[in-house]
Amino acid sequence: MSRLREIADPFLMLLIAMVALASFMPARGEGAHVVGIFADAGIVLLFFLHGAKLSRDAIWNGAKAWKLHLATLGTTFALFPLIGLATQQVEAIPVQMRAGLLFLTLLPSTVQSSIAFTAIARGNVAAAVVSASFSNLLGIVLTPLLVALLMQKAAGGAGSLISLSAIEGIVLQLLLPFLLGHLARPWIGGFVSRHKAMLGRVDRGSILLIVYSAFSAAVVEGLWHKVSRGELMLMALLSIAILAVVLLFTWGLGKLLGLSREDAVVLQFCGSKKSLATGVPIAGVLFPASAVGPILLPVMLFHQIQLMVCAGLARRYGSREGSSELKEF
Template sequence: MKRPDPFLSALIGAVLLATFLPCPHAYQGALNHLTSLLIMFMFFFQGAKLQRSALWESLRDWKVQGCALLATFVVFPLIGVALYGLCHVAGMLPYLTPKLWTGLLFVCCLPSTVQSSIALTSIARGNVPAAICAATVSNIVGIFATPLLVALLLPAGAQAGGSAGGLQTIIDIARELLLPFVAGQAVQPWLGPIVRKHKILLKFTDQGSIIVMVYAAFSTAVLEGLWHRVPWQDFVLVALFCTVLLAIMLTLTDLAGRAMGLPRGDIIALQFCGSKKSLSTGIPMASVIFPHGAGVVELPLLIYHQIQLYVGATLARHYARKLARKEGAQAKPQP
């Protein structure tokens, strides 16, 4: 039996800790300052780690990269808005709170995840270099695209309070995410080798920072009565919405790859990079964009993240077994 992911277990632990021992109001300000500092450090080290030469080299495969960006920042948000509209026509909007609808649409605006997209592509025996480039570029573009999409879609689509104004959101993202990332890139030639040498330490600090952010966001939400305002039926509906979103995107990216005549390895990379959403980028962005109510907004992202990991792992193993059977059949001597 496969052991549970320690990071996901720690995230659940942070939610439970915030539920039973939320940070008191007197210390909320200090915790918020700590969260902002951790976000800045995260993106500084992300910038220091990224090698520009490797990135430019991988960008030559424009079909995969362009299609992955379109899937992430154009098709995904449009599908989310379309499903929201269908729920509006069917009279289903009242079944979820406005902040949960905001969280679902926020998921649609996020960049692709890096680690799991690459890992799943590797397990499925797809084009790993293409997946590395697509996921990395997606996260860089997401620094600019996500706040713009939030400003465009959420006021008209979700009509839920809690987000900052469009211009202020972009300013906050630039200050806490973009500037540290650029600063990290500036010192990358000197700091980059050190950061890449200590990948385990960087992974530990990244995941530790996200756990603190989740605790901070849910502490505020719990003190505002989160679990009294979000019944268990809402979790089921959010999980159903996330599953439908993921299924649609997996199908569309597969069909798009086939229509363009891409090799199977490229289709696999496109499918995983175009359907995944980044928890490590989404949590810091939610803390910046939704300073009041990030805990509720983060719930759909936590649920989507869990679903995409299980579905992605199952699909990747299926692809690997299918390719192994094909290679075995080809290796058999002809009578």
């Protein structure tokens, strides 16, 4: 059963269920307006909780092990975007989904799964917490900036889909709630720590609502008449190729920098992951409702692929603690 849970992430199954529900019973008219209001509220709540969870110690400790953290951030926000720009040459994929592949590469790293896989692989868990947290913190600002910089010219002009009110949305729905949550941490930090499981369900519930809202709008606009099975398969293959390139790059970079085995594990897992939890609300703020669904499809595909591959790698590394496993990869 545990192997099944690793292969089929329960949360991803719920996301797929939301896509299916939106496909057969999309929110329309006044219903779509109400769902949209709750989805926007979910985005605000998500980033408020993200701010409340991040401790000051994690921020200040980010200055330590600078070589490892810079390598991880460079992979996340430099190598990945370059790969994303290269995928824009694949004309067999619709323009909006090519934009989705590029958007995928501009996202920050995951937090929970990066730390979990580092722990399974017997890597430096403390460094993974700092790297993943810093990636998400910077991603709130860097991802929208990279979208504005790169998606205006890529994917056949798909960047023009970004609304003029995007800056206001970033400030009011992302940055301000995050800052308020972090400033409120001295008063609510204990509650957040004691109720992680409950708040995790709130996080996931908000993301599910955002996905339902996004795909409802896309289905109403004829999403499934524009995407073929072959195009979905091609996106999955491209996602596998992107992940393989980054895993090989982070392995080589770890050796080049002379990182310890434990830190090399952090670089590989934090540097190769992309955050669905952060990507969904950011897409909801940056793009019009009808464009969010197609743009999120590559993100959802990559999310499942990275979980499957990294779960296998983590078990492999963890089973050979103290060996030269990373050098043999």
